[in-house]
Amino acid sequence: MNYPVHIVSVGGLIENEEGKILMLLSPDRGWEIPGGQVEEGESLTNALKREVKEETGIEIVVGKLRTVYSNITKRVQLDGISSIGSIVNFGFTGKAISGELATSEESLEVAWVDRDKVLNLIGKDFMRDRVKNMLNPDDKIIYGVFTREPYILHEEQFI
Template sequence: MNYPVHIVAVGGLIENEEGKILMMRNPDRGWEIPGGQVEPGETLTDALKREVKEETGIDIQVGELRAVHSNIAKRLQPDGVSPIGSIVSFGFTGKAVSGELTTSDESLEVKWVHRENILDIINEEFMKDKVDIC
C-alpha cells in the first residue's frame, strides 16, 4: 500500500448548548477530540464536518482555527513497516447543531464531557497538548 508522505489532518473542540465538549474513545489512542485526515480535494472545514459526523453522529458548525500542530516523529503505519509521513494538524472550535451520539469503527464510545474534565480522561500527551491550546 502507498501511504502519503505528508498528512493533513483536522480536529475539533466541539461544544454543545450546555458547554460540554464532544469526546470519542479511539480503539488505539483512548479518549480524544474527533477529527482525522483530510481527503484529496476536500477543504479543512469540510473534512472536519465529515470526520465529526462519521465518528460521532453529530453535525457541526465549524468555528475558529485555534491551533496548528506538526508531528515529525518517526512512527510506523499499521502495516508495521512503512513510516508515517509528517503530519500537520489544524485544530478548530465548533458548535454541535444536530445529530445523535453514535459510535463507529473509529469510536468505541462517544460522550459529552464538562470542559474542565477533558484533560483528565485523555491518555496521549500529544492530544492533551492539542486540546489545551483550543
C-alpha cells in the first residue's frame, strides 16, 4: 500500500511596530513573505518562528491563522518517477519582537515594506493571492486550491 505524501509549509505576514510587513527576496521565487517547510515533529507555529528567524534574522510571536492553501501541482522527484506530493501551506499573521534584518541562503534581500506596497513587489501570482488574502482585515480563514505553471486558482472559499 502506498501512503500519501504531503509537504506541510507555513508562511508569515509579519508586522513591526510601525505596521510595515517583513518581506524577503527569494533566489528562485522573487519577493515573498518568509516561511518554509515544517520539519518532522515540529508544530506549525514553531516552524514559522524558526523559518522567519533563519531567513530574516527576526524573532516573532505568531498571531492568527489566516489562510490554508493546497498546491496540488503534480511534481516528481529527480528520478523522474516518484511523486513529491502536494503542498499544504498555513498562513499566519505575526508580530516582530526582536532581532535585526539579516539575509541567508534563502533570502538575497530582506526589508520592512509599507503595507500598501507589499502586493506590488510580489511577482508570483500564487504568492500574491495568498498575501492579498492575509492582508484582508476580515477575520475569516480563507482556503484555496491551486496549481502552478500555469497558475490556476481552482477553488477559494471562506471557512
